[in-house]
Amino acid sequence: MGAVEGVSVLSSAQLAGWATAAGFDLVGFARAEPIPPAALTDWLAQGHHADLDWMQERLEERLDPRRLLPGARTAVALASNYWRDDAASPVARYARGRDYHATHRDRLRALRRQLRAGAPSVHDYGSVDANPVMEKVWAVRAGLGVVAKNGCLVTPRFGSWVVLAVWFLDAEVDAYAAPAAEDRCGKCRLCIDACPTSAIVQDRVVDARACLSYQTIENEAAVPGPLREAMEEIVFGCDVCQQVCPLNDAPLRAHERFAPRALATKGTAELAALTRAEYDALVPGTPLARAGYDGLRRNAAYALGAARDVRARAVLELLCGDDSPKVREAAAWALSRFLGP
Numbered sequence: 001m002g003a004v005e006g007v008s009v010l011s012s013a014q015l016a017g018w019a020t021a022a023g024f025d026l027v028g029f030a031r032a033e034p035i036p037p038a039a040l041t042d043w044l045a046q047g048h049h050a051d052l053d054w055m056q057e058r059l060e061e062r063l064d065p066r067r068l069l070p071g072a073r074t075a076v077a078l079a080s081n082y083w084r085d086d087a088a089s090p091v092a093r094y095a096r097g098r099d100y101h102a103t104h105r106d107r108l109r110a111l112r113r114q115l116r117a118g119a120p121s122v123h124d125y126g127s128v129d130a131n132p133v134m135e136k137v138w139a140v141r142a143g144l145g146v147v148a149k150n151g152c153l154v155t156p157r158f159g160s161w162v163v164l165a166v167w168f169l170d171a172e173v174d175a176y177a178a179p180a181a182e183d184r185c186g187k188c189r190l191c192i193d194a195c196p197t198s199a200i201v202q203d204r205v206v207d208a209r210a211c212l213s214y215q216t217i218e219n220e221a222a223v224p225g226p227l228r229e230a231m232e233e234i235v236f237g238c239d240v241c242q243q244v245c246p247l248n249d250a251p252l253r254a255h256e257r258f259a260p261r262a263l264a265t266k267g268t269a270e271l272a273a274l275t276r277a278e279y280d281a282l283v284p285g286t287p288l289a290r291a292g293y294d295g296l297r298r299n300a301a302y303a304l305g306a307a308r309d310v311r312a313r314a315v316l317e318l319l320c321g322d323d324s325p326k327v328r329e330a331a332a333w334a335l336s337r338f339l340g341p
């Protein structure tokens, strides 16, 4: 560690070594300079955040890391590949294994331990998803990849099959990345055309209100009619715009932590028929907990209705008498798809 005008200067090679040892697949460094507000404020002004009200809060912190960590100088962008060649599932790939929030928090803790030992005067702030941090922007600035038309960060090595974390430091590093300025999509628009709900409203801009990821993970209210009709084989999260992407051609197999848990190996009808005891036994440690028992079965009922899967008639009839109003409503709607109103 060195120092210039009272500010510590850390070795980027050493930090990268710590990040790799902690389990991250990609690491890059950007100067922690403020983010121009227009893209975020326009997105919010259009209502693209749906009812994710926390996206509207703490905007100053979201756009300027020095509000989160006084004197922040460096953003360390970190990514983990989660792609594995597992069987098809109605659960999005990122959510099949151990919850990545827990994995990334463990990895950030390991980094912080190294920092405390190696550079005790340096302060830090770590973000995994839920913090007021624009993680894709930092990943681009730190040279990990570019934001593609599907709105995802796409990296040269793992395509877009990565989840992110950001670690701010009030120290400088000896080498910063030049952000990749290139557009990797060119004339391609496969993701825009394949999106089952036209949620990619312009290049790189996703309207959460129409996105099945939002609808299946975040929306506790009833999913609007035309959107449920698009939920065939989609129960938790959506990968369609990543699945069709040619930049995702040759991903590498991810760490064992991302291996599918038992809950994510179940089919749609099995998820609809889950008992509370099975759910309670299988859900801990997985991202599926976010939907809750009723939310997961509601989504599965929608997906069976979207597919007009007559084999699921018995389970749907059972769900019509469920304690949860939203499960009952989804099951009745699904049955009406092949039995009539």
Ligand code: B12
Binding pocket: 035, 036, 039, 040, 043, 052, 055, 092, 093, 094, 128, 129, 130, 131, 132, 133, 134, 135, 136, 137, 147, 150, 151, 152, 153, 154, 160, 161, 162, 163, 164, 165, 203, 204, 205, 206, 207, 208, 211, 212, 213, 214, 218, 236, 237, 238, 239, 241
């Ligand atoms: C809100 C949110 C959502 C919303 C909105 C999605 C969205 N695209 O914004 C919903 C619920 C729909 C969602 C869905 C998903 N999400 Co999400 N989500 C977030 C969250 C919390 C904030 C994103 C945000 O700030 N959006 C607001 C917009 C305005 O910001 P932005 O997209 O970053 O846009 C900036 C840049 O892209 C850039 N930009 C925009 N347009 C252009 C154009 C050009 C030319 C350039 C140069 C730059 C540029 O400027 C913008 C603002 O400065 C982040 C975690 C975090 N804290 O960052 C995860 C995050 C983006 N999600 C993630 C994932 C994995 C998903 C899903 C794949 C999950 C799934 N399988 O169901 C889907 C993908 C949907 C999609 N196609 O984008 C990962 C993305 C990993 C990756 N490789 O990109 C993140 C980073 C979480 C994490 N820690 O890993 N998500």
Ligand code: SF4
Binding pocket: 194, 195, 196, 197, 198, 199, 200, 206, 210, 211, 212, 213, 238, 239, 240, 241, 242
């Ligand atoms: S995650 Fe699904 S619904 Fe959302 S933009 Fe991508 S393809 Fe469309």
Ligand code: SF4
Binding pocket: 148, 149, 150, 151, 184, 185, 186, 188, 189, 190, 191, 192, 241, 244, 245, 246, 247
């Ligand atoms: S499918 Fe085509 S347009 Fe969409 S992100 Fe991939 S390369 Fe870009």
